[in-house]
Amino acid sequence: MAKQKRVTSYDVAREAGVSQSAVSRVFRPGFSVSEKTRTKVLDTAKKMGYKPNAIARMLITQQSGMIAVIVSSRANVNYPEVLSQLNKYIAQQNKRVLLFTLDSADDLAGLLENIWTYQVDGVIALAAHFEQSSLEQLEQHQIPVVLYNRNVPDANVNSVCCSHERGIKQLINILHEGNHKSYLVIAGPTDSDVANERRDIACQYLKQLGHDNVPVVYGDYSYESGRKAFAKWTGANGVPDAVICSNDIMAIGVIDEAKEHMSISVPDDLSVVGFDGVSPAAWFSYQVTTIRQPLDQLTKAAVDILMERINNPDSPPETRVLTGALIEGNSTKPRQ
Amino acid sequence: MAKQKRVTSYDVAREAGVSQSAVSRVFRPGFSVSEKTRTKVLDTAKKMGYKPNAIARMLITQQSGMIAVIVSSRANVNYPEVLSQLNKYIAQQNKRVLLFTLDSADDLAGLLENIWTYQVDGVIALAAHFEQSSLEQLEQHQIPVVLYNRNVPDANVNSVCCSHERGIKQLINILHEGNHKSYLVIAGPTDSDVANERRDIACQYLKQLGHDNVPVVYGDYSYESGRKAFAKWTGANGVPDAVICSNDIMAIGVIDEAKEHMSISVPDDLSVVGFDGVSPAAWFSYQVTTIRQPLDQLTKAAVDILMERINNPDSPPETRVLTGALIEGNSTKPRQ
DNA sequence: ATAAATAATGACTTCGAATGCAATAATCAA
DNA sequence: TTGATTATTGCATTCGAAGTCATTATTTAT
Numbered sequence: 001m002a003k004q005k006r007v008t009s010y011d012v013a014r015e016a017g018v019s020q021s022a023v024s025r026v027f028r029p030g031f032s033v034s035e036k037t038r039t040k041v042l043d044t045a046k047k048m049g050y051k052p053n054a055i056a057r058m059l060i061t062q063q064s065g066m067i068a069v070i071v072s073s074r075a076n077v078n079y080p081e082v083l084s085q086l087n088k089y090i091a092q093q094n095k096r097v098l099l100f101t102l103d104s105a106d107d108l109a110g111l112l113e114n115i116w117t118y119q120v121d122g123v124i125a126l127a128a129h130f131e132q133s134s135l136e137q138l139e140q141h142q143i144p145v146v147l148y149n150r151n152v153p154d155a156n157v158n159s160v161c162c163s164h165e166r167g168i169k170q171l172i173n174i175l176h177e178g179n180h181k182s183y184l185v186i187a188g189p190t191d192s193d194v195a196n197e198r199r200d201i202a203c204q205y206l207k208q209l210g211h212d213n214v215p216v217v218y219g220d221y222s223y224e225s226g227r228k229a230f231a232k233w234t235g236a237n238g239v240p241d242a243v244i245c246s247n248d249i250m251a252i253g254v255i256d257e258a259k260e261h262m263s264i265s266v267p268d269d270l271s272v273v274g275f276d277g278v279s280p281a282a283w284f285s286y287q288v289t290t291i292r293q294p295l296d297q298l299t300k301a302a303v304d305i306l307m308e309r310i311n312n313p314d315s316p317p318e319t320r321v322l323t324g325a326l327i328e329g330n331s332t333k334p335r336q
Numbered sequence: 337m338a339k340q341k342r343v344t345s346y347d348v349a350r351e352a353g354v355s356q357s358a359v360s361r362v363f364r365p366g367f368s369v370s371e372k373t374r375t376k377v378l379d380t381a382k383k384m385g386y387k388p389n390a391i392a393r394m395l396i397t398q399q400s401g402m403i404a405v406i407v408s409s410r411a412n413v414n415y416p417e418v419l420s421q422l423n424k425y426i427a428q429q430n431k432r433v434l435l436f437t438l439d440s441a442d443d444l445a446g447l448l449e450n451i452w453t454y455q456v457d458g459v460i461a462l463a464a465h466f467e468q469s470s471l472e473q474l475e476q477h478q479i480p481v482v483l484y485n486r487n488v489p490d491a492n493v494n495s496v497c498c499s500h501e502r503g504i505k506q507l508i509n510i511l512h513e514g515n516h517k518s519y520l521v522i523a524g525p526t527d528s529d530v531a532n533e534r535r536d537i538a539c540q541y542l543k544q545l546g547h548d549n550v551p552v553v554y555g556d557y558s559y560e561s562g563r564k565a566f567a568k569w570t571g572a573n574g575v576p577d578a579v580i581c582s583n584d585i586m587a588i589g590v591i592d593e594a595k596e597h598m599s600i601s602v603p604d605d606l607s608v609v610g611f612d613g614v615s616p617a618a619w620f621s622y623q624v625t626t627i628r629q630p631l632d633q634l635t636k637a638a639v640d641i642l643m644e645r646i647n648n649p650d651s652p653p654e655t656r657v658l659t660g661a662l663i664e665g666n667s668t669k670p671r672q
Numbered sequence: 673a674t675a676a677a678t679a680a681t682g683a684c685t686t687c688g689a690a691t692g693c694a695a696t697a698a699t700c701a702a
Numbered sequence: 703t704t705g706a707t708t709a710t711t712g713c714a715t716t717c718g719a720a721g722t723c724a725t726t727a728t729t730t731a732t
Contacts, residue, residue: 008718019682024720031721034680034728054453055400056718058391060687066434071420080416084407091437096454098402099423099433117390118432223619256620283559284592285621344688355712360690367691370698370710392688395717 007050016044027052058119066098067306068120070111079126082148085299086124093307095121108134116141122306124148129193130157144309146302149194156317158309160301164194164275167291167324168201171273172244174289176209178334180241180271185216186229186254188246195221198246198275219250226253231261239264241271241335248274248281251288255331267333277327287329294322343386352380363388394455402434403642404456406447415462418484421635422460429643431457444470452477458642460484465529466493480645482638485530492653494645496637500530500611503627503660504537507609508580510625512545514670516577516607521552522565522590524582531557534582534611555586562589567597575600577607577671584610584617587624591667603669613663623665630658 009023016023018037025031026041033041044050058064067090071079087097098120102111112134115123123138123145130147135157138145147159175183185202188195199216206214217233219225226245230253234240239262245251251274258264258272266272274281277292301320308315345359352359354373361367362377369377380386394400403426407415423433434456438447448470451459459474459481466483471493474481483495511519521538524531535552542550553569555561562581566589570576575598581587587610594600594608602608610617613628637656644651 006718009720010718020719021682021684021721022680024718025681028720032679032681037680051449051453052720053395053455053718055391055394055455056687057720058687059389059395059689059718060720062687064391071423080420083419084416087407087435087437091435097435099427099435101423101427113387117387119389119391223615252619260620279559280616283588283616284596342688345690346688356689357691357712358710360688361711364690368709368711373710389688392717393690395688395719396690398717 006053007048009050009052012041012045012048012050015048016040023050024052062119063121064119065094066096066118066120068100068115068118068123069097070100070102070115070123070125072102072126082126082295082299085295086148086303089300089303093303109137112137116143121310122146124302124306125150129191142313144306144313146306146309148298148302158305158317158319160298160305160320160322162291162293162298163321163323164198165201167275167326168198168244169205170326171275171289171291172202172205172209174328174332175242175244175271175273176211178271178332180335181211182240182242183211183214184230184233184240184243185214186226186243186245186250187216187218188221188250190218195246202244202246219246219253221247221249223249223253223256226250227257228253230254230257234262239270242332243270243272245272245274248276248278248288248290250274251290251331252280252286255286255288267331271332273332277324281329282327287331288327289329289332290327291324292327293324297322342389343384345386345388348377348381348384348386351384352376359386360388398455399457400455401430402432402454402456404436404451404454404459405433406436406438406451406459406461408438408462418462418631418635421631422484422639425636425639429639445473448473452479457646458482460638460642461486465527478649480642480649482642482645484634484638494641494653494655496634496641496656496658498627498629498634499657499659500534501537503611503662504534504580505541506662507611507625507627508538508541508545510664510668511578511580511607511609512547514607514668516671517547518576518578519547519550520566520569520576520579521550522562522579522581522586523552523554524557524586526554531582538580538582555582555589557583557585559585559589559592562586563593564589566590566593570598575606578668579606579608581608581610584612584614584624584626586610587626587667588616588622591622591624603667607668609668613660617665618663623667624663625665625668626663627660628663629660633658 009020013020013023018041022037023041025033026038069083069086071083090097098118100111100115102108120143123143125145126148135145145158147157149161150159183206185199187199190196203214217229219229226249230243243254245254251272254272255266258266258270264270274288274290277290280286281288281290305318305320345356349356349359354377358369358373359377361369362374405419405422407419426433434454436447436451438444456479459479461481462484471481481494483493485497486495519542521535523535526532539550553565555565562585566579579590581590587608590608591602594602594606600606610624610626613626616622617624617626641654641656
């Protein structure tokens with residue numbers, strides 16, 4: 001039970017009667033070692049329980065094999081899943097995820113400095129509101145970055161995102177063609193870029209279709225906030241024909257609120273659409289009409305793009321926009 | 337735009353006219369440095385954009401400041417949230433989460449070797465089925481481990497878990513006292529320790545209360561699996577008085593299946609209980625009677641215990657069992 | 673068999689910060 | 703002012719593996 005001392009490449013070298021360099025080469029792929037020494041080293045290494053120290057390797061190779069993933073501390077509803085997926089693909093590339101939490105937006109500069117000290121091979125940002133200057137900070141350090149579901153207009157950034165524009169227009173088309181007249185938009189938190197984007201797209205497109213001055217109320221993406229926002233607005237203004245929610249969970253809240261407290265039938269008296277395509281949206285009690293974000297492809301694309309920049313730092317920035325799939329549920333229905 | 341060279345402590349030392357040691361000491365808390373050199377160093381460091389390299393520091397101090405978190409690749413439903421929480425508390429301790437994925441149980445030994453090479457300060461395991469031997473492997477390397485929601489009987493391990501026993505008994509008491517006669521247990525995947533534990537506790541306690549040979553069918557914790565398991569069993573055997581599901585999501589599946597395909601009313605004709613207390617369980621359309629796992633306390637406890645072992649390696653192993661809160665929803669009702 | 677080409681090896685340096693130790697400077701007491 | 707204490711400093715070494723370069727062993731060609 002004595003405190004095990006760490007076995008180093010020198011220990012193995014001595015024991016196997018070779019040089020430390022030889023041991024090192026055996027553990028690096030594609031280096032020239034004779035079969036004899038290779039087996040000798042591998043045998044003694046196994047016998048002594050030697051594994052190359054990742055930290056020392058990082059220091060000398062200047063490559064940590066780690067990818068920094070930045071998530072917001074007040075986690076957006078489906079980010080945990082995104083994180084899981086990312087981790088899966090990153091692990092497939094034989095790299096590791098090093099997690100960083102961003103508490104408030106103004107910590108970003110400090111956080112990036114911090115990330116940099118870890119010599120990470122790349123960064124994937126889920127939550128941060130990136131300014132151009134932050135990106136430059138990382139560029140200076142030659143660290144490739146991919147933004148997930150975050151568009152920085154006219155910046156040279158790698159990013160993947162689901163086309164909110166296309167998706168939201170599809171949803172609104174259904175409502176518009178279904179002859180809905182009065183609308184309500186329930187948007188997400190205003191400090192979220194994505195939430196603002198979804199809101200703006202909806203409002204603009206509605207206007208374009210002739211629905212001026214559509215009211216907008218705000219939630220925080222949660223079930224409760226959806227319920228309350230809907231209850232409060234309808235209490236004062238009556239029931240609209242259709243509610244456009246910035247995510248599925250709030251849409252579910254709206255549906256439940258209608259069901260519980262009002263004698264409003266969804267979809268007969270009220271149509272509701274969401275966004276994201278999370279699993280509860282498909283549950284029988286809700287069947288929300290929504291756009292499913294291609295989570296799997298999005299995360300895979302993010303990792304692909306990042307790997308490409310890591311292996312080939314001069315590749316130009318790339319934005320990959322994937323389109324979500326329209327899911328026509330049972331929460332919308334044309335008016336007579 | 338030229339490739340920025342890394343600023344080292346030597347560079348700062350030269351520029352500030354002091355030794356490298358001085359620079360190092362300025363950046364370590366609690367070391368003796370005169371006020372004059374401290375400011376001088378800090379100024380030039382800031383001017384040159386110097387930050388101590390975390391990797392080099394890890395190598396020399398033998399402390400990485402990283403906590404390995406092991407998650408299963410086929411993620412258990414609510415692990416993403418657990419991960420987020422853990423990350424939050426670990427970040428509070430000024431440490432980082434390094435994620436590791438376990439694909440199949442037999443990779444564990446290799447994975448642990450791998451983890452060890454990163455010199456992590458500690459390990460939190462969410463998913464792994466740990467054998468005593470694996471634990472010894474880490475113990476040899478002096479790396480403290482905390483198991484999350486995983487009991488290794490008569491092993492000296494640090495662990496936190498929610499008392500399944502107490503919770504499930506509470507749920508069953510409600511059903512039993514509510515005069516339910518026929519039961520069905522829908523268990524989780526058999527390769528999950530937690531799932532098996534929940535199943536066994538339910539069956540044993542039911543037996544103890546005089547309900548022999550309660551049938552058990554299996555799902556995989558998913559909504560669909562809950563629906564199908566319930567549909568299949570009732571199709572062949574009729575509707576029981578009560579269904580005990582190993583998690584909330586399957587319970588929700590059961591409720592929806594009853595609602596959709598059968599003219600079974602929950603809770604009038606059928607009582608359903610779940611486990612976990614995930615948010616959808618509280619939604620108006622379901623209101624599942626369940627036990628809420630104290631996620632926040634569990635994760636906090638895990639991190640606390642780990643930090644204690646890191647700072648004081650000789651602390652004896654500790655198991656902290658937290659009790660979940662019973663939530664009486666609207667999915668259960670006493671029989672006449 | 674011998675020159676030429678190739679493969680394998682080891683000595684030594686490197687990555688960047690931390691720290692033991694000895695030397696020096698600053699402070700204090702008398 | 704001098705010696706004793708204490709606070710700062712710098713030198714040199716360390717952590718553990720990787721890679722450069724020159725050297726030696728091996729293979730191939732002639």
